Amino acid sequence: MTRFLLARLVQSVAVLVVMSFVIYGLIGLMPGDPIDLMINADPKMTSEDATRLRALYGLDKPIIERYGNWLKAALTADLGYSRLHAKPVLEVLGPALGNTIVLLGLSFLLSLAIGLPAGIAAALRPYSRSDYAINFLAFAGISVPAFWLALLLIIVFAVFLGILPASGTGTIGAAGFWESAKYVVLPVANLTIASAGGHTRYMRAAMIETLRQDYIRTARAKGASQTRVVFRHALRNAMIPVVTVVALNFGYLFSGALITETIFAYPGMGKLIFDAIMGNDFNLALVALLFATVLTLAGNLLADLTYAWLDPRISYQ
Amino acid sequence: MTRLFAVFVLCAGFLAPPLATAEAKDPPRDQLVIGITQFPSTFHPNIDAMLAKSYILAMTRRPFTAYDQNWRLVCMLCVDLPTIENGLAVPERTPKGKRGIAVTYTIRKEALWGDETPVSTRDVVFTWKAGRHPMSGVGNVEFYRSLYKIDVKDEKTFTLHFDKLTFEYNAINGFQLIPAHLDAPSFADPAEYKHRTAFDADTTNKGLYFGPYRIAEVATGSHVVLVPNATWWGSKPRFKRIVVRVVPNTAALEANVLSGAIDMIAGELGLTIDQALAFEKRHGDRFNLVYKPGLIYEHIDLNQDNPILKDKRVRKALIYALDRRAISEKLFDGRQPVANTNVSPLDWVHTDDIQRYEYDPKKALKLLREAGWTTLRKGVRSNKNGEKLSLEIMTTAGNRIRELVEQVLQSQWKQLGIDVRIRNQPARVFFGQTVTERKFSAMAMFAWISAPESVPRTTLHSAHIPHPGNNFAGQNYAGFVNSEVDELIELIEVELNREKRAGLWHRLQEIYADELPALPLYFRAEPYVLPKWLKGIEPTGHQDPSTLWIENWYAKSED
Numbered sequence: 001m002t003r004f005l006l007a008r009l010v011q012s013v014a015v016l017v018v019m020s021f022v023i024y025g026l027i028g029l030m031p032g033d034p035i036d037l038m039i040n041a042d043p044k045m046t047s048e049d050a051t052r053l054r055a056l057y058g059l060d061k062p063i064i065e066r067y068g069n070w071l072k073a074a075l076t077a078d079l080g081y082s083r084l085h086a087k088p089v090l091e092v093l094g095p096a097l098g099n100t101i102v103l104l105g106l107s108f109l110l111s112l113a114i115g116l117p118a119g120i121a122a123a124l125r126p127y128s129r130s131d132y133a134i135n136f137l138a139f140a141g142i143s144v145p146a147f148w149l150a151l152l153l154i155i156v157f158a159v160f161l162g163i164l165p166a167s168g169t170g171t172i173g174a175a176g177f178w179e180s181a182k183y184v185v186l187p188v189a190n191l192t193i194a195s196a197g198g199h200t201r202y203m204r205a206a207m208i209e210t211l212r213q214d215y216i217r218t219a220r221a222k223g224a225s226q227t228r229v230v231f232r233h234a235l236r237n238a239m240i241p242v243v244t245v246v247a248l249n250f251g252y253l254f255s256g257a258l259i260t261e262t263i264f265a266y267p268g269m270g271k272l273i274f275d276a277i278m279g280n281d282f283n284l285a286l287v288a289l290l291f292a293t294v295l296t297l298a299g300n301l302l303a304d305l306t307y308a309w310l311d312p313r314i315s316y317q
Numbered sequence: 318m319t320r321l322f323a324v325f326v327l328c329a330g331f332l333a334p335p336l337a338t339a340e341a342k343d344p345p346r347d348q349l350v351i352g353i354t355q356f357p358s359t360f361h362p363n364i365d366a367m368l369a370k371s372y373i374l375a376m377t378r379r380p381f382t383a384y385d386q387n388w389r390l391v392c393m394l395c396v397d398l399p400t401i402e403n404g405l406a407v408p409e410r411t412p413k414g415k416r417g418i419a420v421t422y423t424i425r426k427e428a429l430w431g432d433e434t435p436v437s438t439r440d441v442v443f444t445w446k447a448g449r450h451p452m453s454g455v456g457n458v459e460f461y462r463s464l465y466k467i468d469v470k471d472e473k474t475f476t477l478h479f480d481k482l483t484f485e486y487n488a489i490n491g492f493q494l495i496p497a498h499l500d501a502p503s504f505a506d507p508a509e510y511k512h513r514t515a516f517d518a519d520t521t522n523k524g525l526y527f528g529p530y531r532i533a534e535v536a537t538g539s540h541v542v543l544v545p546n547a548t549w550w551g552s553k554p555r556f557k558r559i560v561v562r563v564v565p566n567t568a569a570l571e572a573n574v575l576s577g578a579i580d581m582i583a584g585e586l587g588l589t590i591d592q593a594l595a596f597e598k599r600h601g602d603r604f605n606l607v608y609k610p611g612l613i614y615e616h617i618d619l620n621q622d623n624p625i626l627k628d629k630r631v632r633k634a635l636i637y638a639l640d641r642r643a644i645s646e647k648l649f650d651g652r653q654p655v656a657n658t659n660v661s662p663l664d665w666v667h668t669d670d671i672q673r674y675e676y677d678p679k680k681a682l683k684l685l686r687e688a689g690w691t692t693l694r695k696g697v698r699s700n701k702n703g704e705k706l707s708l709e710i711m712t713t714a715g716n717r718i719r720e721l722v723e724q725v726l727q728s729q730w731k732q733l734g735i736d737v738r739i740r741n742q743p744a745r746v747f748f749g750q751t752v753t754e755r756k757f758s759a760m761a762m763f764a765w766i767s768a769p770e771s772v773p774r775t776t777l778h779s780a781h782i783p784h785p786g787n788n789f790a791g792q793n794y795a796g797f798v799n800s801e802v803d804e805l806i807e808l809i810e811v812e813l814n815r816e817k818r819a820g821l822w823h824r825l826q827e828i829y830a831d832e833l834p835a836l837p838l839y840f841r842a843e844p845y846v847l848p849k850w851l852k853g854i855e856p857t858g859h860q861d862p863s864t865l866w867i868e869n870w871y872a873k874s875e876d
Contacts, residue, residue, distance in 0.1 A: 032749015038365065039753070039792065046775070047790025049458055052451055056508075085537060086359040086517040095537060151568060158576035166573040168562050169539045265564040267538030278745055279358075 008304075012297045019293050020074075021067060023286050027277060028063040034083055034280045035059065057083065070283070080283035084275060089287045092272070097291075099169070100268040103184060104257065107191035112246070114196040119203020120230065123238075126208055134200060141197025150190045150263040157186060167265035187264040191257055195249070202245050206238040213237070236310050243310070247303030248296075346872040347557040349851070352570050352579035353586040356538050356563045360525075361516040362493035363444070364454045368862075372585055373541055373561055374493075375864040377526040381422060381489045383865055386855045388663065388769045390488050393865070394436070396423040399487045401813070406487055411465065411480045416811075418486045419468075421476040427550035431523030431531045434498050438469045443497035447504055454511030460491055483810045484818055485770075490861065499524050529554040529868040539563060555871040567592055574846055575600065581851060584609060584843030585862050589718055593844030594650050605847040608652040611858035612661050612768065613841035615653075615719075617710070617726075618752070618761045618795040619834060625708060626759060630688040632833040636674040637681035638733050644725055645839055648718070652844075656837035658829045659765070659773060663858060666770050666822035671830040681733055690734070698734035707736040711751060712762035714741035719762055722838070754789050755782075755796060764841060768860050773825075774806050777834065797834035849873070 035053050039045050054060045058069070073080060079089040115138075122134040158166035170180035210216065211234055219233045258270035269288060276285035308314045357370035362378065379393040392398045399405030399420045411417040428436035447453050449461035466478040479486065496515075499522060503513035515522055520535050529549045534542035543559040562579050564570040567588050573579045582588055584607065588596065597606040619626045619635075626632060641655045657674070660667045685691075690698040690706045698706040710727070712719040720741065727737045737760075742751055752761050765776060775781045779798040781791030805825045812818040845856055845863075850873040856863050 030749070031746045031751075032753065036749050036753050046459060047781075047787060050790055051788065052458075053454075056452060056454060081512050084358045086361070086364070086511065086514075088512075092537065151572070154569060154572040154576070158578065159572055162576060166576045166578045167564050167569050168573075168578070169536055263566045263569045265539065265562070265566070265569060267536065271538060271565070 005301075008301055012294075012301075015297060016290060016293060020071070020286060020290055023289050024067045024070065024282065025063060027280065027282055027285055028066070030277075030280070032280070033059050066282070070286070079287050082276070082281055082284040084279045084281040084284065089283050092284060093269075093288060093291070096267055096269050096272040096288075099266060100270070103187055103261075103266060103268055104191065106184065107188045107195065108249075110188065110192040111196040111199055114192065115199025116203050116242070118196070118200040119205075120207055120235070122200065122204040123207030123211060124226075124230065131204075134204075138197035138200040138204075141193045141195075142201070144194070146190060146194055146257070146259045147263060149193060150186075150260055153186045153190055154263070167263070169266065183266075187257075187260050187266050190260050190264070198245075199242070202242050203238070206241045207234060210234045210238040239310055240307060243303050243306050247299040247306075249299075346850075348560065349556045349558075349581070349870070350560045350562055350579040352562050352564050352573055352582045354563065354565050354567060354570065355586050359511075359517055360520050360532070360535075361454075361495075361511070361514050363448055363491075363495070364511055364514075368586055369563075371860070372583060372862045372864055373532070373543075375528070375862045376530045376543055376559065376867045377528040377532060377546070378493065379528055379865070380861075381492055381494075382487065383490050383861045384769050384857065384859050385861075386857050386866075388665070388857075388859060394424060394428060394494070396425055408482055409478070411478070413480070415480050416482045417465075417478060417480045418482045419476050419478050420487055420489075421470075421474065422489075424473045425550060426473060428527055429548040429550075430496050430498075431526045431546050431548055433548055434496065434524060435472065436494065436527055437472045438475045439497045440494045441475050442467055442469065443501055443504070444492065444495045447495060447500070447507075447510065448492075450504075450507045450510075452507040452510070453504070460489070481811075482813070484813050484815075486813075490768075496524055530559060549868075552868050554868045559867070571596060574604070580848050582844075582846035583863075584845035584856050588844050588846065590649050590652060590842055590844055591718055591721075593846065594652070596846065603849070605845075605849060605851075607845040607847060607854075607856060608842040609845070609856035609858045610652070610654050610661070610663065610840050610842040612664075612771075612860070613764050613766050614656060614659050614661070615762070615764045615838040615841055616656065616659065617836040617838065618757075618763070619836065620755065620757055620759055620761070621796040621798070621834065622755075623708070623759045625706065628688050629832065630684040631690070631706075632836075633674070634681040634684040634688070634733070635730065635735070636833060636836050637677045637684065638735065639674075639726060639729050639836070640676035641674075641838060642676065644722060648721065648725075649839070649842070652842045653839040654842075656839050658826045658837055659767075659776070659835070660822070660826055661767075661840050661858075664769055666819060668823045668826055670823065671827050673830070678733060685733065685735075693734045696731065696734060697736045705736060706734065707738070708759040709738050709740050709757070710760040710762060711740050711742060711747065711757050713744040713747050715743065723762060752794050753783060755784070755794055757794075760836075761794065762838075766860065770822075772806055772810050774810070777802055777829075778806050779803050795834045797832070799828060799832060802828055802832075 033054070034057065035050050038053065039050060058066055070080065081087065082089050082092045085092045118134050118138070122131045125131055154166045157164040164185050165183050169183050216229060216234055219229050224233070257268070258274050260266070261268045261271040273285060273288045275281070276288060353369060353372060355367070355369040357367055357373060359365050360370060360374065362374055381392070381394045382390055382398065383393050385391045390398065397403065397405060399422060401408065406418055406420045408416065408418050424436055424438070430436060445461060445464060445467055448455045449458060455461065463479050463481050464477050465480050468476040468478070470476065477489070499515045503515060504510045515525055521532055523531055523546070526532065526546055527548060528546060529551060530543035531546040532541060533544045540560055540562045543561070545554050545557065562573070564573055570582055570587065571592065574582055593606060593608070619632055621627060645651055645653055645655050654662055657671060685698060685706070689700040691701070692699045710723060712723055723739055727739060730737045747763070751757050752763065775792045777793060777797055779793065780803070781793040782796050782798070783789040783791045783794065802825065805821055809818060809821045809825065812821060843856060843858070845854070847854060851870065852873055853869040853871050854863055855866060855869070
């Protein structure tokens with residue numbers, strides 16, 4: 001197991017180095033630079049000013065040199081400053097990551113809490129009315145565009161009923177736990193509805209497949225109760241494909257949900273990464289995307305370890 | 318997405334939400350929540366020009382001078398506006414023998430930073446030193462370059478010596494003071510200053526502000542909270558708390574104002590004109606909609622290198638073929654005035670005594686025929702060589718209004734046999750490369766933001782045409798070359814006599830209207846969505862935001 005973990009660690013470092021270069025290169029290939037954006041905001045800016053600022057921000061150097069400088073600094077734990085936020089990258093990343101963990105963590109847990117039981121319930125009585133109803137809701141959740149659902153939630157709960165804020169985060173002066181927490185309700189609901197449907201469908205399919213297996217028939221023949229068959233014998237095996245999907249979603253979770261964050265004006269990672277890329281904020285975009293990569297790799301490692309736990313036949317040498 | 322939302326909001330309007338209405342009737346009188354669409358990238362007043370930053374900082378600080386709601390230059394932090402007439406501005410020769418000017422200002426004696434440190438000439442000198450340092454990160458340093466010396470008379474009075482005598486000699490709107498007592502230590506290493514300045518490292522420090530309000534809380538990307546500044550010398554601000562909430566999506570911004578989560582939408586950074594007009598139709602009874610035409614000049618740059626567009630007759634035909642008045646009426650409810658040149662009708666230098674282009678398809682056709690575009694085949698005009706009158710128009714993809722206008726223009730030109738193909742690009746590509754490197758083959762639709770009596774040096778002077786030789790510096794994207802315009806620009810800048818300057822401006826507009834380096838479309842209007850109870854807000858229409866007079870804003874019950 002230790003050898004396996006070490007091998008995965010080395011692989012992950014290699015992936016991160018390659019990813020950092022690819023991301024840096026791709027952002028660098030985009031047309032224009034931050035100084036072009038400044039010129040658009042201030043037509044009186046002279047060409048001398050533009051040249052001076054390009055030199056000041058190191059934008060006059062070739063991309064390879066810029067990447068090399070960044071990598072050298074990064075190895076000494078200096079991740080640089082965010083040009084868009086005028087702060088060290090980690091200072092910008094911290095609050096956004098905190099917001100994202102709250103938002104996406106809650107929606108992730110809620111969607112599992114809804115999706116997995118719903119999927120199991122549907123699988124236990126396939127093609128029954130309850131299965132059709134669960135499937136209908138699951139497909140509705142998957143099909144509804146996130147922006148449409150977000151706006152619908154705002155209209156109903158903020159405009160009509162006036163019980164929840166339309167967007168943003170709580171301010172200190174108007175604090176109180178509920179005052180701050182209620183800002184998260186609508187975005188969490190939006191993301192949960194969208195992802196619970198997917199989890200329901202995966203769980204249902206895996207469970208139906210597992211319930212057809214010989215060992216399940218044997219368990220039933222031995223007189224095991226329905227609860228024991230489902231939760232003791234079927235669930236562990238059915239979870240293996242679901243874990244794969246959930247693990248793949250793990251990295252995505254922390255790279256944020258751009259549409260939901262934009263519409264609900266929620267300052268999380270998705271909006272941060274988008275703005276950083278559009279604003280040519282190399283340092284911020286790079287670190288944020290690498291962070292998402294790390295979490296994807298960690299999620300996959302966790303999934304591999306979970307396989308071994310779920311299925312004793314799997315072992316890592 | 319926004320259109321879909323409009324349908325929802327329409328339904329919401331018909332069903333008249335009782336809770337939201339109740340909130341609108343009974344607003345909290347001690348707090349004002351303002352919705353805007355952008356979060357500032359920095360709070361340093363002199364690094365990076367950004368409207369969101371100017372909007373917020375205008376509540377917390379005051380420039381020495383600013384343009385007021387009537388576009389007149391006024392003193393804000395200074396006691397008297399220096400002029401040559403009152404003797405506070407004295408033309409002089411610089412040590413290098415150039416024509417310069419010495420301008421004397423006095424800081425208001427009651428001006429204190431929020432930590433009770435007097436605003437003094439020490440701050441003036443520090444701001445100048447930081448601003449002119451090439452490593453400090455200040456964007457436009459032309460002002461600091463021109464200001465070659467400061468004579469300090471006492472704690473409050475100082476004289477600025479400029480190496481150029483221009484008509485704007487006393488307008489130092491962009492000279493925003495930095496508190497030396499807080500920021501001087503950060504400037505010890507100028508290259509690191511932009512990272513260490515207290516404006517970003519310690520944004521809620523009282524000592525950074527001396528306006529009616531100070532920043533008390535910043536949640537990056539979300540909101541900024543302002544509270545009254547105890548050291549403010551002017552009339553007491555009426556709101557105990559102002560929250561500037563950032564909602565990047567304008568459809569969600571509408572929902573926020575309808576739900577009562579925000580009280581008003583700033584015109585400077587809020588809804589687009591079409592959204593505001595639709596909003597007014599549905600909710601005009603609950604909100605005041607104020608439209609302020611301003612200085613944002615929407616136009617189509619015509620690439621003067623294009624063989625077809627080199628012919629002035631074709632350029633004129635293009636504009637005669639457009640019914641811009643109808644576009645303004647139908648799409649913008651007449652709220653956005655049709656432009657005849659790049660000078661706003663609200664600017665004192667504007668003149669109507671120039672060639673104007675009312676919709677006249679017959680004249681357009683005549684001009685096209687004179688230019689050799691005589692044959693009409695399959696709806697497209699061509700010349701004797703068989704070349705088609707085919708042009709490309711580009712703008713920012715996703716900008717709904719521009720895309721809509723573009724389609725109307727395309728159809729109007731098509732009626733005369735002018736084939737116009739639309740090829741839009743994301744703003745990032747359009748402004749990052751296509752326009753800045755003059756890679757648009759014929760027409761590029763976008764806007765310029767200017768200031769009252771702003772001399773169009775960077776956009777019209779031939780020395781400012783971007784090309785590989787100058788590393789694509791300059792904003793004369795059309796590639797317009799006219800020696801008389803170059804000369805007029807030089808003359809206008811240094812002409813102190815207002816009447817003579819008006820004459821020069823007149824001539825400049827005449828040439829612009831005749832030569833058409835760009836097709837003028839309209840001046841954008843800023844729509845303000847205000848609650849009925851909010852009074853005292855006066856939109857300016859120029860770059861100095863309405864929040865510079867925040868202390869005059871009040872709730873109706875106080876009236």
